[in-house]
Amino acid sequence: MEIMECTNNAMLEETAALAAEIWHEYFSSLLTPDQIDYMVEKFQSSEAMKRQVETEQYGYWQVRQDGTLIGYIGLQFQKDRLFLSKLYLRQEGRGQGIASRMLAKVYDTAREFGYDRLWLTCNKHNRHSLDVYAAKGFVCIGEDVTDIGQGYVMDDYFLEKTL
Secondary structure, eight states, X not given: OEEEEOOSHHHHHHHHHHHHHHHHHHGGGTSOHHHHHHHXXXXXXXXXXXXXXXXXXXXXXXXXXXXXXXEEEEEEEOSSSEEEEEEEEOGGGTTSSHHHHHHHHHHHHHHHTTOSEEEEEEEXXXXXXXXXXXXXXXXXXXXXXXXXETTEXXXXXXXXXXX
């Protein structure tokens, strides 16, 4: 398995295409297809990713197994905590310890940039991910319902881990 930082627009475009694929597969039991389309376009299209990297202190990493793109990580470098914005794997990559290695990369990146904490948001109904993050030492520090436009909301818990 390889984890490589996205260093050009072509890599971001490839990552955005993977994001659309994964989101439609993974979130189909939690969100409507229209909301998934809206959120992918708003937050994970190639244009959104480019904007985030250029103006919002984001970085994206591709995860490849045997040369095939199977996942990605999105991080936002904030003032006093690293924000784990995205950590997604194709279905065939799950259950093999790859997500744990992806999290290890996130922890290493956080330490490399001087962070001692990281945080993320997770849909309140995403039981599997909530359980995984709890097992990895993340604790719930809050919750919020955020209006994201077009009548949609994100109903999330805020989770944090001290490194």
